[in-house]
Amino acid sequence: MSLRRHLTVTTCVAIAGLIASDRVVIAQEAAPHDWLNRMASAVQSTNYEGTVIRLQNGKVEALKVAHAVSDGVVREKVIIQEGNGLEIIRHGNEVHCILPDKQSVLVEEWDDQSTLFSTLPSSDVRFGSEYDVSVVREERVAGRKAVLLAIRPHDGYRYGHRIWLDIETGFPLQTKLIGDDGEAIEQIKFADITFDQEILASALASSINTDNFRWFTQPRRSIVAAVDSRWSNDNLPAGFRLVSNTEEELPDRDMPVTHILFSDGLANVSVFIEPADLIDISRRSRVGSSHSYSIETGGFQVTAVGEVPAATVEQIASSMQYK
């Protein structure tokens, strides 16, 4: 190799190194909430295909996912690679849940705009002051450079989050839900991902022939009314506040159920209230990382449910008061 060529190669390597180090600095110097805003934008507008690894309760599950947005219409496809091969197809608000082993398709409408990876709200106003958000470091996820954000709660009434955002796009390549003991409760991680301008229609269509399947649809969700409930709570965990208060119809109920939603901007807890003689449920339970706690008070069964630690639902349910 000639001296000139050697110098050229060395110079290129040095320039590339400088660019790379600049990106690291830029990635780590950007405000955490700027990254969250980038993430919110990316999950809404980015087209992608990939393989997701999901870990929960010691179980590992692989999912094939594809997501595209065209003219504001979201199309998504998720295939669970293990078990019954459940396939979820979303086109706009209509969602088909295909159960190959049951020869059935379940249909429902999702009237929300959240997408598969709408993990967090973007606005720091909604976020509240119960969490610290920081940029931790840069790592590689799915072969791409990512910046790790940590969202740490100030107390044990809510979970923490770790989010690895793709430096180029802001897309969340990996997320972890962290318990108050610092352990990961569950996590989602892309094993591979491609960001494409255009996702083929075939990648978003069902891969299962449903000609002979039975189709089921659900009755529409029925909210009787937003109400000014006579229930209140003066002892909520710090940061939680009332978000909504409705009376809703649930299956097999003659009377509407009072449903009150509290949120700290990140974690949500629902409180359901019914006459005590109509229901009989476990006092404490959990599903995944969600917990519930039920208590009888004044002839009513008060049940708090949310993706929060057990202590949170217990305190909220126990401190509900009838005015």
Place this chain on the structure above:
Amino acid sequence: MNDAIKMQISAFVDGELPQNEAELLLRRLCQDRDLRQQAAEYLAMGRVMRGERTVAGMSMLRERISAVLDDKSLQVEFEAVKADRPRYLRPIAGIAIAATVAIAALLGLQRMSDMPDVDPLSASETVAVTAEGSYTVPEQDDDQLRDYFLRHSATSAYFGVNSINARLVTLQLREDVVVDTESAALQPDENGDKPDSTDAAEAQTP
């Protein structure tokens, strides 16, 4: 058709009904055409909810009734109506296919998926469902709790927070993952493995 008859029919097709009760049941079915129709619908709905293509013991029930009555028309009666119904989006009254992708129906299907395997389908064994038929998922102590989890998930989605995890948890929500923690402490996982520690890794960061 009352619950006692339903239980007897279920026990019969499972081969668990005592001989004397089985004879009484058969006599009633032979004498009551409406009851036979209701029994066929009841068994058919159970089959649908289990995702089965036929009902274990169904052919035996039909054959024994046919033998008593010597009536081949029963074949038609138990095949009932099937392919002449529109296939698209049939709402089934009473099925709690509630928020977040008909989870309740999914649960209903999965709850019953542990039933024993059935014989391969033959055309003559097909039991059909009337479009007017309704089915109520059997009462379970956890039904209300499940409704709460599902409604909470749907409401969280409405307010803009609904991760893929939350969706998948509700999609795959099964009776067996509703863990009563009243008497037992939370277990990290069923394999005894501890999840990895993120904070430990972060501690390496300056």
